[in-house]
Amino acid sequence: MQDPASNTPADERDALRSGEYARKQLFGKGLIGWSHARRFAAAQRAVQPYAGRPLLDYGCGDGTFLALVHDRFPHSVGAEIDPALVADAQTRFGGMQGLRFIHTNEVPALPDGSFGVVTCMEVLEHCTPDAVERVIGEMRRLVAADGVVIVSVPVETGPALLVKTAARAVAGLRGVSGYQDRERHTMGELARMVFAGAETSIDRPVYETRRPDGTPNRYHGHKGFNWRRLAARLRRDFHLRETRFSPLPVVGGLINSQAWFTCTPR
Numbered sequence: 508m509q510d511p512a513s514n515t516p517a518d519e520r521d522a523l524r525s526g527e528y529a530r531k532q533l534f535g536k537g538l539i540g541w542s543h544a545r546r547f548a549a550a551q552r553a554v555q556p557y558a559g560r561p562l563l564d565y566g567c568g569d570g571t572f573l574a575l576v577h578d579r580f581p582h583s584v585g586a587e588i589d590p591a592l593v594a595d596a597q598t599r600f601g602g603m604q605g606l607r608f609i610h611t612n613e614v615p616a617l618p619d620g621s622f623g624v625v626t627c628m629e630v631l632e633h634c635t636p637d638a639v640e641r642v643i644g645e646m647r648r649l650v651a652a653d654g655v656v657i658v659s660v661p662v663e664t665g666p667a668l669l670v671k672t673a674a675r676a677v678a679g680l681r682g683v684s685g686y687q688d689r690e691r692h693t694m695g696e697l698a699r700m701v702f703a704g705a706e707t708s709i710d711r712p713v714y715e716t717r718r719p720d721g722t723p724n725r726y727h728g729h730k731g732f733n734w735r736r737l738a739a740r741l742r743r744d745f746h747l748r749e750t751r752f753s754p755l756p757v758v759g760g761l762i763n764s765q766a767w768f769t770c771t772p773r
Contacts, residue, residue, distance in 0.1 A: 545754030560623025
């Protein structure tokens with residue numbers, strides 16, 4: 508497949524490669540690298556019809572996605588909860604005019620309806636219920652009346668969960684960073700999520716770390732996340748115009764890694 512960063516200028520490509528997540532995802536190897544590369548390609552296709560409009564990426568990580576689409580979205584903001592990632596993205600992409608990065612604490616100061624496109628990719632599955640409500644509320648407030656919100660989350664149900672569980676186990680055995688201490692399901696939990704319906708849930712572990720300012724950071728891993736439940740929540744604030752899947756769209760939600768929701772405000 509085509510490298511999602513193949514059209515990026517050489518100097519900007521170097522900045523991309525040095526990103527914490529880009530090294531493991533966009534430029535990774537094997538099945539995991541292939542899946543993440545397809546995810547970034549799917550993200551670029553999803554926003555392409557809205558090129559030129561102001562773009563907010565909520566939960567932008569190391570800024571990889573915004574750098575990839577900067578030629579089409581020259582006026583963009585990345586919001587991230589990790590101050591170290593914000594500072595790093597500001598440094599690496601400081602030469603890209605019209606692109607800026609802020610801490611999520613600064614999001615409430617952004618003007619209502621100021622973005623034609625709001626993206627939130629691989630974020631909401633990690634949010635506790637109160638954080639989900641806060642993020643969805645901010646996206647609804649910030650998107651323009653004629654704008655679009657694009658959300659992606661992992662598929663952690665059905666046959667896809669079995670494939671992911673096996674891939675994560677292999678990655679852990681190979682010593683791939685981040686997979687040695689992966690979450691594990693009991694057999695009962697695994698069966699429940701493999702055959703999950705729209706309302707299926709299991710207990711989700713909550714992890715807690717401390718931010719640099721000492722405030723607690725509470726979050727979920729992937730275990731127990733049900734993309735159908737999130738779709739139902741999005742419908743309360745948005746019209747859910749389209750649901751797609753990646754990396755293999757033709758097989759739907761059965762064995763794909765991600766679900767993509769294209770939403771417009773109610």
